[in-house]
Amino acid sequence: MEKVTLTIDGIRVEAPAHYTVLEAARIANIKIPTLCYLKGINEIGACRICVVEVERAKSLQAACVLPVAEGMVVRTNTKAVREARRINLELLLANHERECLTCVRNRNCELQKLAEEFNLDNIEYGRISKEQKVDLKSPSIIRDTNKCILCRRCESVCRDVQTVSAIGVSGRGMGTMIGPVFGKSLSEVSCINCGQCIVNCPVGALREKDNIDEVWEALNNPDLHVVVQTAPAVRVALGEEFGMPVGTRVTGKMVAALRRMGFDKVYDTDFAADLTIMEEGTELLDRLNNGGKLPLITSCSPGWIKFCEHNFPELLDNLSTCKSPHQMMGALLKSYYAEKNGIDPSKIYVVSIMPCTAKKFEAKRPELNATGYPDVDVVLTTRELARMIKEAGVDFAKLENESFDNILGDSTGAAVIFGATGGVMEAALRTVYEVVTGKTLEKVDFEEVRGLEGIKAAVIPVGEINVKVAVAHGTGNARKLMEKVVSGEEQYHFIEVMGCPGGCVTGGGQPIVSASDKMDFDPRELRARAIYEEDKDMPLRKSHENPMVKLVYEEYLGKANSHRAHELLHTHYVRRERV
Amino acid sequence: MAVKEVRDPVDIPENYEKLKEVIDEHKVKRGSLIPVLQKAQEIFGYLPLEVQKYVAEGMNVSLQEVYGVATFYAQFSLTPKGEHTIGLCMGTACYVKGAKAILEKVKEELGVEVGGTSEDLKFTLEATRCLGACGLAPVMMIDEDVYGRLTVDSIPDILKKYR
Numbered sequence: 001m002e003k004v005t006l007t008i009d010g011i012r013v014e015a016p017a018h019y020t021v022l023e024a025a026r027i028a029n030i031k032i033p034t035l036c037y038l039k040g041i042n043e044i045g046a047c048r049i050c051v052v053e054v055e056r057a058k059s060l061q062a063a064c065v066l067p068v069a070e071g072m073v074v075r076t077n078t079k080a081v082r083e084a085r086r087i088n089l090e091l092l093l094a095n096h097e098r099e100c101l102t103c104v105r106n107r108n109c110e111l112q113k114l115a116e117e118f119n120l121d122n123i124e125y126g127r128i129s130k131e132q133k134v135d136l137k138s139p140s141i142i143r144d145t146n147k148c149i150l151c152r153r154c155e156s157v158c159r160d161v162q163t164v165s166a167i168g169v170s171g172r173g174m175g176t177m178i179g180p181v182f183g184k185s186l187s188e189v190s191c192i193n194c195g196q197c198i199v200n201c202p203v204g205a206l207r208e209k210d211n212i213d214e215v216w217e218a219l220n221n222p223d224l225h226v227v228v229q230t231a232p233a234v235r236v237a238l239g240e241e242f243g244m245p246v247g248t249r250v251t252g253k254m255v256a257a258l259r260r261m262g263f264d265k266v267y268d269t270d271f272a273a274d275l276t277i278m279e280e281g282t283e284l285l286d287r288l289n290n291g292g293k294l295p296l297i298t299s300c301s302p303g304w305i306k307f308c309e310h311n312f313p314e315l316l317d318n319l320s321t322c323k324s325p326h327q328m329m330g331a332l333l334k335s336y337y338a339e340k341n342g343i344d345p346s347k348i349y350v351v352s353i354m355p356c357t358a359k360k361f362e363a364k365r366p367e368l369n370a371t372g373y374p375d376v377d378v379v380l381t382t383r384e385l386a387r388m389i390k391e392a393g394v395d396f397a398k399l400e401n402e403s404f405d406n407i408l409g410d411s412t413g414a415a416v417i418f419g420a421t422g423g424v425m426e427a428a429l430r431t432v433y434e435v436v437t438g439k440t441l442e443k444v445d446f447e448e449v450r451g452l453e454g455i456k457a458a459v460i461p462v463g464e465i466n467v468k469v470a471v472a473h474g475t476g477n478a479r480k481l482m483e484k485v486v487s488g489e490e491q492y493h494f495i496e497v498m499g500c501p502g503g504c505v506t507g508g509g510q511p512i513v514s515a516s517d518k519m520d521f522d523p524r525e526l527r528a529r530a531i532y533e534e535d536k537d538m539p540l541r542k543s544h545e546n547p548m549v550k551l552v553y554e555e556y557l558g559k560a561n562s563h564r565a566h567e568l569l570h571t572h573y574v575r576r577e578r579v
Numbered sequence: 580m581a582v583k584e585v586r587d588p589v590d591i592p593e594n595y596e597k598l599k600e601v602i603d604e605h606k607v608k609r610g611s612l613i614p615v616l617q618k619a620q621e622i623f624g625y626l627p628l629e630v631q632k633y634v635a636e637g638m639n640v641s642l643q644e645v646y647g648v649a650t651f652y653a654q655f656s657l658t659p660k661g662e663h664t665i666g667l668c669m670g671t672a673c674y675v676k677g678a679k680a681i682l683e684k685v686k687e688e689l690g691v692e693v694g695g696t697s698e699d700l701k702f703t704l705e706a707t708r709c710l711g712a713c714g715l716a717p718v719m720m721i722d723e724d725v726y727g728r729l730t731v732d733s734i735p736d737i738l739k740k741y742r
Binding site for chain 1: 628631632641642643644646647650651657
């Protein structure tokens with residue numbers, strides 16, 4: 001690799017020639033503050049918080065977009081630099097609605113942190129931007145432009161990573177705004193509710209629709225039987241909200257906390273993930289053997305589903321008809337579980353704790369009410385759960401581990417890996433292989449579908465058939481893959497898509513990692529590692545070995561893809577306009 | 580007098596055929612969104628959602644990108660423009676000489692606010708900065724015609740010429 005030598009604050013730094021001054025400074029442990037910069041995604045030098053002095057340059061330069069050069073002399077901490085940064089920050093703060101105390105991002109706000117680091121004690125300028133209406137119409141995402149600092153991170157993620165372009169910039173000068181076209185609500189455009197805008201927003205301009213109060217109300221209602229279920233990715237991220245390192249596994253503490261908060265039963269969406277593998281695996285085999293529509297494409301990710309409905313209507317018949325796991329669980333809770341325990345399904349209130357904002361939209365889809373009642377009553381994100389735990393006064397770190405309630409809380413390692421990109425594929429392969437060949441897998445780990453490459457493809461020999469599979473994460477990658485499928489350039493039997501980059505571990509409902517921390521580590525990697533450790537520690541690692549799944553089939557569903565299974569666990573999709 | 584039917588250019592199918600020709604001509608070249616939008620505005624008079632969507636699909640870019648460009652440049656309008664544009668000078672000299680009263684009269688005659696377009700799509704009213712004809716204050720322009728030393732009473736006759 002070609003390297004150049006430059007001097008930063010008197011320190012000689014040897015840096016790869018393609019580095020920016022910002023990156024080179026980090027080699028010398030010099031931290032240049034940033035705000036609009038989002039590594040690899042938004043590198044536009046817009047906010048001018050990272051300005052530095054460069055010898056022989058006419059003006060201060062934005063370090064995040066300034067390439068290093070041989071012999072360059074940079075100073076990051078002069079009076080001029082400090083003053084310029086401070087004024088820029090003050091100007092941003094002047095138009096920012098500073099209701100920090102009651103803001104969801106209080107103490108986790110990159111703007112607030114800068115104000116602290118810059119030792120700001122006064123903001124000299126008054127607000128001149130006009131008060132804007134807060135967009136509350138989306139069931140998933142709240143957009144408050146009064147807090148927007150025009151960093152463009154959300155726009156870049158939405159356009160370049162997700163290729164959704166639901167929000168973007170309009171107007172110019174003081175009239176510049178970020179939002180959907182023609183002043184529409186997010187609920188009126190092709191937003192897929194993935195929430196990647198939220199987890200990349202430095203401030204509180206984008207946040208999830210908060211449903212905490214509804215859940216407290218249900219918990220306080222003696223007539224309701226309130227059941228909670230948790231998605232696989234929640235357990236490897238929730239701890240971060242309580243100061244634990246990224247990738248800490250807190251499954252047992254999470255269960256304990258939920259019990260303390262008063263849920264009648266604490267179940268695991270992982271059970272339903274195992275069930276999904278039985279249903280979807282059977283669907284795959286049926287399509288393979290009976291000339292059904294291929295490739296079969298997974299349907300666990302509601303962000304991906306809505307993306308497909310807007311952008312690839314010709315592929316709707318390729319989508320698995322399986323509901324996403326938490327919806328399956330909801331349907332079972334209000335049928336099987338209700339009957340078995342003699343509880344009126346109208347009195348069962350199902351709460352799903354999800355790493356996802358799109359699940360909030362999904363739960364409100366009118367077709368997802370197998371029993372005549374919504375499968376799932378309310379969806380909370382990992383972040384909302386953390387806030388509830390704090391509100392309840394539970395000292396999370398000190399909780400003893402507890403286990404999920406049984407039957408619908410029992411699961412295998414195959415289910416927990418649903419949380420990472422490639423996980424659904426791997427879980428399906430573990431089961432399909434054994435069902436088809438009747439042999440035991442020697443090695444259950446399918447490394448070829450793991451990892452962070454945007455699109456992964458593999459050929460897996462399963463008995464007579466060489467099954468061609470592909471995995472995409474992030475809808476931008478999914479779009480690339482689907483274009484090849486539609487054009488016929490590539491042919492696959494089975495495709496897994498997760499709407500968020502990295503899969504559910506870095507879903508739009510997960511704890512927010514600052515842009516600055518993301519320069520040091522990749523949360524997708526650390527949380528996925530925890531997911532695979534969780535899998536490894538499970539006594540059973542294949543969905544079809546889950547004895548409780550077998551029991552539910554015996555007692556209630558019959559066999560996979562049976563009539564009753566179809567009624568409760570499967571769904572259909574709709575074409576949606578592109579706006 | 581027979582009532583002339585006013586049709587929004589957005590509802591005229593031939594306009595889309597014209598726009599399609601423009602798009603087909605420019606599609607191959609990167610960076611030709613602005614010329615396409617200029618032509619679209621010539622055809623439709625303004626750039627409403629339907630037209631921007633048509634351009635986005637034709638040019639294979641997102642509606643968000645089209646909207647960003649259309650709202651960035653002052654030359655593009657998202658609301659219908661009248662056949663004639665009235666620019667009433669609100670510069671210092673005109674203001675002192677009673678431009679405010681003239682403006683009120685024009686607004687009353689057309690039934691529009693500043694920046695708005697009359698219902699019959701004949702006039703768009705704009706308040707401008709100094710037109711550089713202070714000797715004629717108060718002044719207004721209708722398209723390329725200049726009218727000076729205006730009085731409130733002279734307004735209806737001037738507008739009549741363009742109806």
